[in-house]
Amino acid sequence: MEKLHLINEKSVAEMLDREEAAFIRANPESRALYERAQHSLVRGAPMHWMDNWPSPYPIYFDKAKGARLKDVDGHEYVDFCLGDTGAMFGHGNEDVAEDIREQVGNGSTVMLPNEDAIWVAENLQQRFGLPYWQLATSATDANRFAIRLSRIMTGREKVLVFNGKYHGSLDETQVSLDKGRMIPQPRISQNAVDFERTTKIIEFNDVEELERALAPGDVACVLTEPIMTNVGMVPAKPGFHEALRDITRRTGTLLIMDETHTISTSPRGYTGTYGLEPDLFVLGKAIAGGIPAAVYGMTAEVAEVMRRYTQKDGYSISHCGFGGTLAGNVLTLRAIRATLEKVMTDENYEHMCSIAKEFVQGVAAVIQDYQIPWHVTRIGARVEYMFSKTAPATGGEAKTVRMPELEAAIHLFLLNRGVLLTPFHSMALMSPYTSVDDVNRHTEAFRECIEKLA
Known part of the structure; x- marks a missing residue:
């Protein structure tokens, strides 16, 4: 396997073009709602953050349960965003x-x-x-x-x-x-x-x-x-x-x-x-x-x-x-x-943190296999991978290693394969409903993404 030391910028641009086109083909109902919403909602959403996903327009939500989410085009996603922490304990938690x-x-x-x-x-x-x-x-x-x-x-x-x-x-x-x-x-x-x-x-x-x-x-x-x-x-x-x-x-x-x-x-x-x-x-x-x-x-x-x-x-x-x-x-x-x-029990957190460790192992294995100078950090049930060899010590250092186009390409690639990360970060949250199979789905898609970027 060829070792990848740096991500090719041309590959990132090509991936963005390719994945944006695939997203538009796969999400006509979301596009129709987005175009309709332009006449009544600023930027087509009730809060402008919702239009800041890396896709050409946001997917429009239909329903969610546990760690899964469905959109109006019928696609189901493994949800690692979980409402950017708001739904960290799962959608529609019956308790x-x-x-x-x-x-x-x-x-x-x-x-x-x-x-x-x-x-x-x-x-x-x-x-x-x-x-x-x-x-x-x-x-x-x-x-x-x-x-x-x-x-x-x-x-x-x-x-x-x-x-x-x-x-x-x-x-x-x-x-x-x-x-x-x-x-x-x-x-x-x-x-x-x-x-x-x-x-x-x-x-x-x-x-x-x-x-x-x-x-x-x-x-x-x-x-x-x-x-x-x-x-x-x-x-x-x-x-x-x-x-x-x-x-x-x-x-x-x-x-x-x-x-x-x-x-x-x-x-x-x-x-x-x-x-x-x-x-x-x-x-x-x-x-x-x-x-x-x-x-x-x-x-x-x-x-x-x-x-x-x-x-x-x-x-x-x-x-x-x-x-x-x-x-x-x-x-x-x-x-x-x-x-x-x-x-918010010890039992649920034990599961969430255990699944987060599985997530870290999957990402770390891909980073190691391709020798990319990235790292992955976990705090309990929260995991994030960043584009530097080690964790930054300051916010200023963290800003210098952020790569918006690369982040967007990874997000959109995963989104088109049914894996939802938190927008604005390469961050994933585990819920009491998140399974090892869900983590493996991310790892496989992430590995495929890095393979193409190489």
């Missing part, structure tokens, strides 16, 4: 769906607490080690509220984030590094936000720069994932989390841990598994069976600040910038309870 159906018949939102809320908070206490919890409708909102609490508690304005991060559509975080200088992310409007006033950005894993950035005492909080996932997976170096916690405490800076993606680690997330000690903790997407939901936890000290800040002043009441009319509705709470109680 959750049954409880949702029951609750819908008994009311969906009533602006009142119920026993489910207490059960959920107590379960979250046990999993993640933080004593007090609140609900939001998305992780973006939960991060927004966590930042707001940090500013109230510290009296400081700035938020520190890491280059290449993603924490939702928060205005203050829409920044990037360019040769060491903070700039707005590409195509981002500042929306009247003065980034110099609100934000600092440094590279992940850079302890010396973290020390310098926090030393002036003007940063309210550091907002981070335990490992970076948005720019490709960037693991934390040994000792980084210990240094991060030490420096934030010494400088009076709160630490917010966003585990919306890294909940793939275990039922206790990366935080519970590795004993991290954040001041605030955010989790969204997967926790409510696909219903929009998020939770955010906090230490007793932060909770006391929130309690004082939001308490009633006689009969004068204000929402104080937290929550929303539908936050904490009883339907969402029932879905979260069912997910925590019946789905």
